[in-house]
Amino acid sequence: MPLSPEARAVEAVLVVAVEPVPPGLLAELLEVPAERIDPIVDELIESCRDGERGFEVVRIAGGLRIQTHPDLAPYVERFANVGVSSRLSAAALETLAIVAYKQPVSRAQVAALRGVNVDGVVRLLEHRGYITPVGRAAGPGQAVLYATTDAFLERLGLDRLEQLPPVEDLLPGPEALTELEEQMRPVSDA
């Protein structure tokens, strides 16, 4: 049986969410009264109960999230081991390096530098304990700031962060950024 339009919208939001999504935010997004959310969520939870799908929707930490169904854990674990491979990809290593040298730094700042979305990689690095949130940026959005962990230093055989090899700061200056922006300018007739 197809989901209701509201349940589909909630599911879509959960698919892209990285953290559990509070019901209040869902009500806001769907523009429905807060008390309407619970039945919608129930419908969604019901639709993937009893092993109908590979994932389930759960209420957790005051929010909602999608997670793999427990009975499929062996596949997921095998994937985590094979799929992620035993080494970091060049992209992941670059993200880690940026965090190491620029910490504390937000995901958005890393993404701006690398020019791609880094949410998945940051999560992987955080999950493996190489980086950790250390606070929030001042200003609007209050982005989470990340820094490397002791485990990271330990694995690299370092005592202190200062022992990382010095690098010349090659970050493009403001004028280069402006140039990039220029090139990324949308076409005028949009």
Added chain:
Amino acid sequence: MPLSPEARAVEAVLVVAVEPVPPGLLAELLEVPAERIDPIVDELIESCRDGERGFEVVRIAGGLRIQTHPDLAPYVERFANVGVSSRLSAAALETLAIVAYKQPVSRAQVAALRGVNVDGVVRLLEHRGYITPVGRAAGPGQAVLYATTDAFLERLGLDRLEQLPPVEDLLPGPEALTELEEQMRPVSDA
């Protein structure tokens, strides 16, 4: 109708994947022969077709991934600060098209076609990960040759490069050719 155990396992893996998962890896994880994967994937794709769910499963850049259903874009956009993908300028798109169809191709070859210097645009496209150096031309100068990447396929929502329309289809028809030729013919008494 509940999914088959195999389709559930594939779905669980896709839920935790951060980039498209190649079918070969899925076969490995499920310990089934590679040729068994396609029907399993088809079953999964079918189960969320026709707006039954908030997401869809698609074949993209040679792998499989879960993504939000396009008709729910308004909710998703409102929720997620989607990526850092600003629009590409007309110049960037045209350069990308030339690289896509002529790859591997050097900057000089692209510049010769477009009639303008393309260094900045090529750098931008490379920075965004849509094109990448794949080697050097034989002969003097050993120009760097560029080709498109999986990120390019993902951005365009394509599974394989072969899904691009053949360039012959894009050429103006014979009547346009004749017309152009007419225009370029010197006066008859020359």
Added chain:
Amino acid sequence: MSTPPYEGPVDVLLQLVNSHQVDIFDVPLADMVDAFVAEVASWTEVDLQVLSEFLVVAAVLIELKSRRLLPGSGDIEPDEELVGWEERDLLLARLLECQAYAAAADGFALLIEQAARSVPRTAGLDPDLVVHAPDLLEGVTPDLVAAAFMRATADRPAPVVDLYHVTVDAVTVSDAVAELALRLPRSGPATFRQLTGHLTSRIEIIVRFLALLELCKQGRVSLDQGYAFGDLAVEWVADDSDVVSVGIGPTDEYEG
């Protein structure tokens, strides 16, 4: 109505060709210059690159046009006429190709727009899932981290001698001169068609032709054309002893 942004001289030509039945060699140069000047007037900063590219295209057009307008077109050397044809063919091919890629670019924009309506899941592993994965940092040294940082942040490549403008498969006139200087004394009189029959690319034929002109200028070969557009008779007239010392002066390299 909005005018499309100026994307370079080739686009200007394309727009002109597409907009009307404009004879490309009858392009109203004044209109073109006006359009360009209007474009320049809207700039906040002067882009020398675009300016010089425009000058190049304008110069080519003026040359082609003046060649047509000047009286006594009979005075034009037949070989120059030939070169003119080559230019037209190349320009035509290039315009067509540009049209195809412009169409492809429009298609790309559409695909990107459609694809952007779906957002992939990138949440990654469930946070409380216990994964006994091997240490991802195995084999990673501090130096590798530093190198990765340099890689990630080095947007501008270090200044190096950039050779990209050297064309991949350039055929040189001096090569052709050397080859002809070896072949002609042995083969005896030959025609241009015989000398170029085995060549497939247009640029090779043109280069061969320029090489013959070069040799003619140096007095090593005689060229004779019985009638307009007739085949060119080529004969080696220099002493054979010259052959070993083909010291050809500075010759140009042509991009193919």
